[in-house]
C-alpha cells in the first residue's frame with residue numbers, strides 16, 4: 001500500500017519472538033541431556049479439612065542464558081518437535097520417584113497422590129503404556145497414587161484408538177484427570193465414554209468466585225458441573241484458588257480438592273515436603 005515493491009517488517013517484536021522460539025527449539029534436546037529441566041510441585045488440598053491430598057508436577061527449564069522458563073514457553077515447542085516424548089518420560093520418572101520418597105516419609109503413611117501432565121503427542125506415542133508400567137514397577141509406587149492429567153481439548157472427539165492406552169492405564173488403577181475442564185466444548189454426555197475419574201475445573205470458573213459477592217452465574221455453573229460429576233462418580237478438583245473466600249465458596253458448592261496460590265505456589269520438593277508433614281495447609 002506504500003507503493004513499489006517494498007518489504008517492511010511489520011512487527012519487530014514478533015520477529016524477536018520467532019528467533020527466540022527457534023533458538024529454544026534447537027536447544028531443547030541438549031537441555032534434556034544436560035539436565036536443565038527441573039520440577040516444581042504444587043499441593044492439592046482437600047477442601048473439607050485442608051489436609052494435603054497430593055501434588056501436581058510442573059516442569060521448568062533453567063536456561064543458561066534466559067533464566068528459568070515456564071512450561072508455556074517450551075512445552076508447545078517440545079510438542080511440535082516430538083521432544084515432549086523423552087521430556088515427558090523424564091518428568092514422569094522424576095515425579096514418581098519423588099512421590100515414592102514422600103510416601104515413605106509421610107507421617108501416617110497414608111496415600112499421597114502425584115499428578116503428572118500428559119500432552120497429546122504423548123497420548124499418540126505407542127510406548128506410553130510401557131513407560132508408565134516400567135516407571136511404576138521400578139519405583140514401587142502404587143498405581144493408585146498416580147494421576148495423569150490430560151486436557152479436555154486433547155480428548156474431544158477422540159477415537160477409540162486414542163482412548164485405548166488411557167483405558168489400559170486406568171485399568172491398572174492409575175487415575176486420569178480431565179484438565180482445564182470447561183474450556184473445551186465437550187459434550188457433557190461424552191464424559192461417560194472417557195476413562196476419567198477426576199474433573200479439573202479450569203481457573204476461569206474459580207475467577208468468578210473471587211468477587212464479593214461471587215458471580216451468581218458462575219456459582220450455578222460450578223454447582224451444575226459438580227452435581228453432574230458426582231453423579232458420574234467423578235471427583236472435582238478446582239484450580240487457581242487464590243483467596244479464602246473462593247475456597248469457602250467452592251467447598252460449599254461440593255468441590256472435593258483444590259489447588260492454588262491461596263494454599264501454596266508451586267515450589268521445590270523440600271518446601272512441599274514440609275507441607276506434607278504438617279496436618280493441614
Ligand code: C2E
Pocket residue numbers: 042057058059070071072075088091117118119149179180239240241242259260261262266
Ligand atoms: P496446568 O496443568 O493448567 O497447570 C496449572 C497452572 O496454573 C500452572 O502454571 C500453575 O503454576 C498455575 N497456577 C497454580 N495455582 C494458581 C493460582 O492460584 N493462580 C494462578 N493465576 N495460577 C496458578 P505453569 O506451571 O506455568 O504451567 C502451565 C501449563 O504448562 C500447565 O497448565 C500444563 O498444561 C503445562 N505443563 C506443566 N508441566 C508440564 C509437563 O510436565 N508436561 C506437559 N505436557 N505439560 C506441562
Ligand code: CA
Pocket residue numbers: 056117149179
Ligand atoms: Ca495440569
Ligand code: CA
Pocket residue numbers: 179180200202239
Ligand atoms: Ca489445568
Ligand code: CA
Pocket residue numbers: 180202203
Ligand atoms: Ca489451565
